[in-house]
Amino acid sequence: MPLMIFLLMFIIGSATEKLCPLRASIDILEGEYFFLCFPESMQERFQKAEYTINWYKENAGKQKLIKETHRIVSQMNFLEFWPAELSDSGNYSVTRSDGKQNFTIQQWTLNVLERNKSSCFNENHLTTEIKNAGSGHSLKCNDLSVNENDSITWYKDCKNYQNKTERELDFKTLTIQHSGIYTCKILITHEGKIFHSTSTIHLVVEEDAPEAVTLEIVGLDEEVETQIGKEEILNCTGFLGYFVPEDASLYWSINHTFPEKCSGIPENEPSICEEEFKKLHIGNKFYVTRLLRIKKVTEEDMHRNFTCMLQDDEGTRIKVVKLKKGNTQDLPVHMFTTGMVLPVIFLCVAVIVVVVCVTFRVDLVLFYRIICRRDDTAGDGKEYDAFVSYLKDCVSPSEEEREFALNILPMILEENFGYKLCIFERDVSPGGAVVDDIHSFIDKSRRLIIILSQNYISDRAIYELESGLHKALVERKTKIILIEYMPISDYNFLPESLSLLPSQRVVKWKKDKSLPVNSRFWKNLRYLMPAKPTKSNTKGRYNNLDLGSKGVQPWTGGCDFNAVL
Incomplete structure (x- = not known):
């Protein structure tokens, strides 16, 4: 017994x-x-x-x-x-x-x-066997059976394979057609329930036998230059051949002792730990690699042998790695980080400065003029800062444009900002030659302000416009400022030479929105006017026009061109 x-x-x-x-x-x-x-x-x-x-x-x-x-x-x-x-x-x-x-x-x-929902196997859960055509071979089911009578079924490429139910799938003579993915499924009964276990083999049948290979560690023994206190990661890679042997293992040893496993939590990591090995499939060859992580190199580490070992049933291959002090000190991490971050910060600041300067260009220029009390009018021999040209005939549908030219414009620019305007009806004595007077007064002005509307072109306005364009584009003595008093969709009624003027010299009047003295309209207009030191007297909003100030009389109607002269 x-x-x-x-x-x-x-x-x-x-x-x-x-x-x-x-x-x-x-x-x-x-x-x-x-x-x-x-x-x-x-x-x-x-x-x-x-x-x-x-x-x-x-x-x-x-x-x-x-x-x-x-x-x-x-x-x-x-x-x-x-x-x-x-x-x-x-x-x-x-x-x-x-x-x-x-x-x-x-x-x-x-x-x-995780199970592949669209297939009977997972690509990460298979072994590869490469065989030569013409030879015999047997595929073995990964036997996890509890009882001898457990049901076994073979599948090829997820389809039932010839109703095979043996524990081993025998091929007397392999052919190329036998290549495929074979899955063995075992049904196991436990406590009245049915469970299953599968194993999958990728069978590759080649015409010629693959070259005979043996497991080996990639690379020779080496010395790694490092510094005390520096983190060091040692890598060991083993070549497995054309399939992954189940009995092959790759691990590190340090002076004949085995390191701890890395936990994956940085603060809980030991000073030296070994990461899990990873399988690599490059082409039709298989490799395995494992990292040894040294958190901070010590003086003692310089005298240790870090040995990588690749082991299977045929023996053990080793590779020894030693640490030695390097001659050059790596750039400290904080200096490297600072060197990378500062240029990015400077670039961001430069972009922000450019955006601010472009967005608030007008405000910055006006502020600069006030601070420096810049004066562009000193010693130029000009009498007026701007000559105002506007529609003077009765084709205007309303009196708003005339009121703007004769009252609002001079009251803001002259009384609040100290500019001197030349307005024909107000400043030119009647009785002279119109064309000569226009040329003369435009020549005495530093700017030509044209108040544009759809009905701008008239007998005298055309003289003012053509004279101003000639002085601006040919003689380059006078700069033109266009005030778009009313929205204009088509500029074809204006001379073609007007299109040569820069677009930024157009200022748009937006009625009530433009009335406040500190509105964008008046800032843009002052930006285009010559710089001169003034004592600003902004009242917040233009109300209750004093049409009699500075000798400007309210317009009472009448369209006789000669009466004005």
């Missing part, structure tokens, strides 16, 4: 050894049955009553004891998931305790992958 028990335990132990691959990182699919386990020796099985086994999962950097539920069951040296969920991803460990001390038996990183 003891012999039978021994044989039974040996068989179970052998099966357990086969079912428990020593992989540090395991990928599984959500919604499937899975288990973690560790192989026990025969001696450990007979001594099982003398110690207890506890399973732990890392939570916020701390190990938390796993409590059994209807879904997660701990049985002997197995931790079963009925089924696995996305929240089960994490770091697991199993310990053995004899009541005095705990001993960590094994550690895993479990990655639960």
Whole structure:
């Protein structure tokens, strides 16, 4: 009887050894049955009553004891998931305790992958096998069965494959047509419910056999220049060949001791920690890489051997990395940051200054004139600051334009800002030659103000306009200011030479909105007028026109051109 028990335990132990691959990182699919386990020796099985086994999962950097539920069951040296969920991803460990001390038996990183809703497999949950055409081959189902009679179904490219239900899919002679993605699905019955587990293999059949490769670490032993107190990240990459061996592992050791795992929380990271390894698929070749993070290099680190180890059933390859002090000091982080931030700030300030200057150009110029008491009129021999030209015939539909020219304009510019205007009706003595007088007075003026309206062109206004245009465009003695008194949609009635004037020399009158002395209209008009020191007397808003001031008489009607002369 003891012999039978021994044989039974040996068989179970052998099966357990086969079912428990020593992989540090395991990928599984959500919604499937899975288990973690560790192989026990025969001696450990007979001594099982003398110690207890506890399973732990890392939570916020701390190990938390796993409590059994209807879904997660701990049985002997197995931790079963009925089924696995996305929240089960994490770091697991199993310990053995004899009541005095705990001993960590094994550690895993479990990655639960999200199921592909549009396919029967997940591209991140498959292995690749490359074989030569003409040879025989067998695809093995990843055996997670509980009972021998569990149902097994094979699929090729997500379609039932010839009603195959064996645990191994045998090909006597491989052909190119056998290439494809094969999925083995196992149905498992547990407590009256049906669960399933799948494994997927990408079979690539080539005409010629791929070149024979062996696992190797990329690169040779090296020395890395660094500085005390600097963060350093060491990288190790291993070449796996044309498929990913399940028994291959890549890890770091420091003077024959293993570093802690990085937690992903910067403030809780140990001074030296090892990140999870990552798989890379470049072309048809597979690589695996793992980083070793040194938070701050110490003097002691300069004398350590940082060894990267790539291990499989054929042996171990190593690469040794040493640190040495560099000759040059890297630019401090704060200086580099300052050097990057300051130009950006200066650029932003320059853009803001340009925008402000463009937007408030008129206000800034007027403020500058007041502060500096600039005078553009001194010593130029001119008598008037501006000659005012406007519609004088009876074709005007209202008297508003005439009132603006004879009363509002001179009252604001002359009484408030000290300008001297030349208005024909007011300042020219009758009896002279009209054309000669116009030329003479325009020549004595620094600006020609033209009050434009649709009916502007008349017998005398045309002389004023043409004379002013000649002096502005040909002689370059007088600058023209256009006041658009009424909205004008078509300027075809004006001389073509007027289009040569800059557009910024047009000021638009907007009736009540333009009446206040500090409105945008008067600021724009003063900006175009010559600079001269004045004592501003702004009254806020133009009301109660004193039409009799400065000898200006209210217009009482009448259209006799000769009467004015």
